[in-house]
Amino acid sequence: MATDEDSRNMAIKVVAGLFMSLATVAVMLRCYVRGWIVKAFGWDDGSMVMAMAWYAMFSGSMIGAGIHGNGRHWYSLEPEERVIAMKYWWLCEIAFCFASIFCKISICIFLMRICIKRTHLLLLYTVMALTVLAGLVFMFLMLLQCKPLSFFWTRMAHHPVVNIEGEGSCINMEIIIAMTYVYSAFAAMCDFTVGILPIFVVHKLHMKRQTKMAVIGILSMACIASSAVIVRIPFVKTFDDLDDFLYSTVQIAYWSNLEAGLGITAGSLATLRPLIRRWLGSHVDPSYSAGFPKGSTGRRTGGASAGRPVPLQSMNGTERSELRPDKLAVMVTNIESHRDLENSWPRSSSLSSSEERLTLPHPNLPGKIEVGVHQTFEVTRTAADGDYGEGSHRTEREHV
Known part of the structure; x- marks a missing residue:
């Protein structure tokens, strides 16, 4: 019978593998559409590819942490396993920050293609600036929270976990928790902004109501990631449980992976309309050339x-x-x-x-x-x- 530890450990590997697979397929289809169908591969597509590369690193590190015991209690693991799992955890934090930054930049650049009002463009530039600023601050905080860097994972060889004099030291965990709350607030605000903005861009366009709602839905898919950010907020406080860190922080790992994975997948799906039209058979008859049906050679001259x-x-x-x-x-x-x-x-x-x-x-x-x-x-x-x-x-x- 599977225990709670086994369930948590398995869930970490399944969530990371599942959402990495979905995001990979979505980005590959996006690249095919933008590069081969419409032949307009742009900066937003390049940014999403970069986001996918960092997300692949994030998910791979998360799976590695699960293999070495992430989700289990400290007493169920050997000291060496705890150290390796924490090293993967540290890599997850860095990769998550870059994946989120590039994903939001890609979505903002994509929306700039359809925005014509100066106010909307300034809003998107502001979202990108805040995303980069908050992401880099959070990333450097996670990167440099311990001195030396390796002390973040080597300290897990001891129990209880303490800053052993002469081996290294880490900043107060209350600072990490507070900055995580701030970053989550910025992330949710930016996600909701890029999700709601298409409503104001599209609602005055002259098109059928059903078509308008479909366009708004496609362009607003990026805000799906904000739901994962909100769900994750109550679990941020588990960062402070250093004595059983790998077991207590499982929910943070789940929802962080969902946030990045859903953002990349949704942002890529919004570009696949040309591919869907091709699959549904909406294409030009090959017998037509230069706008004329086959057998029709042009314009009548002379005569009456x-x-x-x-x-x-x-x-x-x-x-x-x-x-x-x-x-x-x-x-x-x-x-x-x-x-x-x-x-x-x-x-x-x-x-x-x-x-x-x-x-x-x-x-x-x-x-x-x-x-x-x-x-x-x-x-x-x-x-x-x-x-x-x-x-x-x-x-x-x-x-x-």
Whole structure:
């Protein structure tokens, strides 16, 4: 029959392994989406990869601590096992701080992609600054709490645990507890901020209510981690139980791992919409090329005047603006109507560089109608003197 010690020890290894696996899959899918599907791998993605690397170290150290007795009472362990378990505990504290910092930075940068108001951007910069400041202070406190550093784990070879004169010393544990409370408050505040902000960003957008709620839900997933922070707060006081540290602090280990793991997983899931759309079969028909169905070659020319292209500018009575040769690019959109695809019309050999054209359907032609949208990107550059003659220019046109 499993004892309470066995249950705690097993839970440490299971929680670390489970959430590390979930986070790893989520980050790998994120990298695939951002790097190969949308081809827009950015700083937020790089930050999340760094967060995952530190979280992997955190979870691996947590599993190592569990293998060597974390979750068990001190009298159930040999002195050597207690020392090794405490060394892994120390590595967990350092890795946790960096994983949390990079995770929150990634989420903030991701939200900056959709924020346009100066107030929202300043709020996100503030959250990042507070996250980095609080995380680094907490990390250095945990890193340097004992002198020498190794005394943090070597002192566990003795019982009761005391600062043995001549071997080393540690700062008062009340300071560690107080700073942990402060850090938890900052972490919860930042998580709730990045979780609530999307509501104010999206609620005025013109979209269906269901779509709007879905977008808000996806973008607000980052605040899930704040629940783990809040649940962990009552257990912070167990840091003071040095005589049975590995048994008493199990709840802190659980919820710290959940905080980082949920933050990384949720922050990565928010970027997977293009992958979901691909899985659901929402893709472009490969038979379509340049906006036209296969077999449709372009715009009708000649014939009756009803079938000739008509500039949109002439339809609304406005004059088209003159092009300057120093303009770099002009986009031309042609909306064309096609009847009887088996007898498709030939493509015109030239296009006006600044007109949007509408081909009106011929009233006497039988067959179904298909409408294709054609965009022409035209680049006009002024050549340097001596290339084509003074004042001359050339035009390059790319049909998309």
